[in-house]
Amino acid sequence: MSLMTNNYEGIVSMLQEMSSPHVWDNHQKKNLLNCLQSTTMENLERKLIMVSSLWVLTFNIKCIRNIMQKRTLFSASTPPPSPITVRLFEDGEERYVMEIELYHALNRVSTGSKRLETQNNGFVHNTIGFEEVKTKFGDGIQKIEVWNGGKHKRIPNCFQFIRTPILRSKHRAVPIRSPFPGQFVIPAVDFLLQFLGDIISGQKLFQKYQCSDWENFAPIFKKKEHFFNSDQKHQYFLRADDTLDIKQSISQLEKYEVLPVKEVRNAKSDGFSAQNLKDELKDLGLTETFSEIEEYAEVVYNHVDRVKKEEFLRTCDLYDAIEQCQLICILNRVPNLKKFLHNQKGCGRVLGYKCEHCEKEKKTSDALEISQQPGNIQKTSDIQNSKKNLKIESSNSSSSNQYSKPAFPAPETCDDCSESSKSLEKAENELKMSQNQQRQMEKKVIDMEKELNYLKKEHEEIVQSEAKKTEELNSEKEKNREKDEEILKASKENEELQKTILKLTTAPFLTIPFICHVCRAEIKADDVNWLNCSRTGARFHPLVKIDK
Numbered sequence: 001m002s003l004m005t006n007n008y009e010g011i012v013s014m015l016q017e018m019s020s021p022h023v024w025d026n027h028q029k030k031n032l033l034n035c036l037q038s039t040t041m042e043n044l045e046r047k048l049i050m051v052s053s054l055w056v057l058t059f060n061i062k063c064i065r066n067i068m069q070k071r072t073l074f075s076a077s078t079p080p081p082s083p084i085t086v087r088l089f090e091d092g093e094e095r096y097v098m099e100i101e102l103y104h105a106l107n108r109v110s111t112g113s114k115r116l117e118t119q120n121n122g123f124v125h126n127t128i129g130f131e132e133v134k135t136k137f138g139d140g141i142q143k144i145e146v147w148n149g150g151k152h153k154r155i156p157n158c159f160q161f162i163r164t165p166i167l168r169s170k171h172r173a174v175p176i177r178s179p180f181p182g183q184f185v186i187p188a189v190d191f192l193l194q195f196l197g198d199i200i201s202g203q204k205l206f207q208k209y210q211c212s213d214w215e216n217f218a219p220i221f222k223k224k225e226h227f228f229n230s231d232q233k234h235q236y237f238l239r240a241d242d243t244l245d246i247k248q249s250i251s252q253l254e255k256y257e258v259l260p261v262k263e264v265r266n267a268k269s270d271g272f273s274a275q276n277l278k279d280e281l282k283d284l285g286l287t288e289t290f291s292e293i294e295e296y297a298e299v300v301y302n303h304v305d306r307v308k309k310e311e312f313l314r315t316c317d318l319y320d321a322i323e324q325c326q327l328i329c330i331l332n333r334v335p336n337l338k339k340f341l342h343n344q345k346g347c348g349r350v351l352g353y354k355c356e357h358c359e360k361e362k363k364t365s366d367a368l369e370i371s372q373q374p375g376n377i378q379k380t381s382d383i384q385n386s387k388k389n390l391k392i393e394s395s396n397s398s399s400s401n402q403y404s405k406p407a408f409p410a411p412e413t414c415d416d417c418s419e420s421s422k423s424l425e426k427a428e429n430e431l432k433m434s435q436n437q438q439r440q441m442e443k444k445v446i447d448m449e450k451e452l453n454y455l456k457k458e459h460e461e462i463v464q465s466e467a468k469k470t471e472e473l474n475s476e477k478e479k480n481r482e483k484d485e486e487i488l489k490a491s492k493e494n495e496e497l498q499k500t501i502l503k504l505t506t507a508p509f510l511t512i513p514f515i516c517h518v519c520r521a522e523i524k525a526d527d528v529n530w531l532n533c534s535r536t537g538a539r540f541h542p543l544v545k546i547d548k
Contacts, residue, residue, distance in 0.1 A: 008036040009120040009180060011051060013100060015058050017107050030182045037122060084108055088130060088161040089176075091187070094345055095130040096235060097161070101179050102128060106137065125178065125185055125237040171197060175240040185237035189346035192228055192337065193327075198246055200326045201319070207261045209253050210288035214333055217289075220250060221334050230339040259285065264319055271312035273460055274301040277321050284322070290329040299352035300324045307351075324351045516540045 012033050032054070036047060086105045089096055103116040118126070128136075166187060167174040173190035177183075199205050199220075209216070227238065262284055267276075277297045286293055304321045305313060327350050331338045339357065341347055347355040514523040514530075517538040523530050532539050 008033060009100060009122050010117060011036065012180065013104050014115075015054055017104060027181070029180060033122065033180055083160055085160050085162050087164040089127070089164050089166055091166040091235070091345070094235065096127040097130065097133060098179060098237070099126045099128050102133065102137075104179065122180070122183075123239045125239075126232075127235050127237070129234065176237070178237075178239070184240040186240045187344070188228065188236050188238050189341065189344035189349065191238045192340065192344075193346070193349060195224065195246070196327055196330060197323065199250075200323050203246055203250065204261050205250060205253075206286055206289045206326060207284055208258050209256050210259055210285045211256065212288060212291065214289075216253065216256070218334075219252065221330075221337065225336050228337060228340040230336045230343065232340075233343055235344050264315070264322065267313060267315045267318050269312070271314075272318055274298050275460075277301050277318065277325075280318065280322065281325060286322075286326065290326065293325050293329050296325050296328050296352055297321075300328070303351035320351075324353075328353050514539050 012029055015032075016029060035050070084105045086097055086101050089098075100118050100120050103118050107115050120126075164176075166176075168190065172194060173186040175184035175186055178185050205217070205220075211217075229236075264280065264284070272280075274297055277300070278294045281287060281293055281297060300321050304317050304324070308314075308317055331341065331350065331353065338355070341350070342355050342357040347353060347358055515521070516523055516530075517533070517540040519541060521541070523539055523541070529542055530539050531542055
């Protein structure tokens with residue numbers, strides 16, 4: 001039956017349980033699993049022969065091992081067996097185990113002939129909640145130990161639960177070892193978020209193909225819904241190396257026009273605001289496909305601002321906010337993915353996302369709490385019922401008094417009834433007061449939220465106006481500095497002109513010296529013995545005759 005249902009891991013698990021861990025190593029398990037998964041249904045006879053042979057050999061090994069255990073002299077040097085362990089996965093408040101790992105451990109410690117079987121195709125690994133494990137297998141796991149790294153007392157014939165937290169990086173889940181060698185798994189909810197993240201940030205699908213008709217994108221998600229079972233209430237794992245071919249899924253959109261993809265602009269040094277996020281969504285063209293995406297910007301911005309790691313929001317925070325807005329829009333358009341995310345306890349992984357199923361469950365739990373009221377409130381309801389009964393009895397007695405008179409007159413008032421009515425009135429008044437106080441508190445909270453949003457907007461406007469004023473003041477200072485430089489330069493030029501004008505105006509009153517054209521000596525003003533050339537106008541001393 002396991003071969004017909006492709007339950008290959010169940011076959012390998014049974015063989016592993018029958019054999020010794022020293023005989024059946026990881027390499028053999030991996031080879032057998034790959035061999036069974038690679039062969040087709042046409043080779044069913046070949047599979048049957050192979051599995052039957054292994055079953056016979058494994059059974060023989062088990063018989064030999066039992067004989068050796070009964071005759072300890074043959075196996076005196078055999079090391080003590082290692083304890084059987086089952087991983088207890090912890091994801092926030094959720095605690096669960098792998099179904100196949102638990103069944104394998106229970107089968108190994110079980111002394112009876114009854115075996116637990118699970119259907120597993122090697123790709124999907126189901127889990128069981130820890131509380132359900134204790135409820136369902138309470139008799140079989142009375143000697144369970146939960147191992148948290150400390151010392152513990154060894155109990156024979158038992159297995160241990162090893163606490164294993166689910167680790168995640170910012171955008172990826174850390175792969176977890178599968179019960180079978182060489183294989184790794186990740187939670188199905190992380191598989192979904194990675195798939196959507198690749199579509200949004202990797203392929204940038206909604207920036208390349210900006211189309212308001214969602215029917216063009218719906219087949220992409222419809223083809224992958226078989227990976228994400230929306231009816232599965234328990235969390236489960238998917239094989240990590242099993243990737244979804246996104247490029248093949250979006251090949252049907254190639255007939256449409258591919259628009260150029262814009263890059264996300266860098267955030268300012270002082271961060272970005274909710275309005276900047278809305279502007280960025282519009283600039284990237286995402287409002288064409290998701291007309292309502294700007295409505296989620298405010299809520300997503302508040303969540304991103306609350307979990308920021310620096311003083312101001314950075315460009316990486318802007319990328320995250322844009323991706324979260326698109327995730328919300330996709331989930332609201334694909335109901336099965338929305339239900340799957342809720343069943344896998346992943347609603348809180350999408351910032352700003354409001355899950356309808358979570359709100360319904362919360363309302364149901366609130367109604368259940370109200371129905372399971374404490375003793376004082378139940379007493380109040382009992383008093384109300386007794387008061388009603390008293391009213392009915394009094395009305396019946398008054399009607400009977402019209403036709404018959406009692407032998408003895410009944411008392412007009414009852415002390416117990418009056419006390420119960422007073423306590424009832426008091427309880428009703430207290431209930432009304434508490435309800436009024438609750439309404440007032442809710443109103444105050446709403447008013448404070450409105451006032452806070454108003455103050456935030458007012459603060460943003462003030463910051464923007466102050467920045468604008470500072471920029472204008474700096475530009476005005478720069479202009480004034482340039483004007484001062486021009487004035488200083490003009491004053492210097494004016495000074496030079498004044499000096500030149502002064503020289504020119506005083507030039508006619510200066511005595512210009514005359515130079516002798518022959519000896520190049522100066523002819524003094526009081527020297528009258530000088531000659532003048534009538535043709536050139538040159539002046540020179542008179543020639544002196546020298547006696548020989």
